[in-house]
């Protein structure tokens with residue numbers, strides 16, 4: 001299915017879908033460094049105003065480093 005592929009590419013680029021309404025979010029509102037290599041991204045959906053956060057561990061997910 002095409003949608004799965006698009007979702008994977010979107011996730012790789014940092015896009016997220018709103019867990020409440022499914023709207024695609026293109027950028028986090030802000031990110032907070034949790035110390036070391038951890039980053040917490042805070043998101044707010046423009047469509048339904050749902051807020052959520054995601055965690056990143058930068059050292060474990062290098063963007064095509066090798």
Ligand SMILES: [Zn+2]
Pocket residue numbers: 018019020021022023045046047048049050
């Ligand atoms: Zn939403």
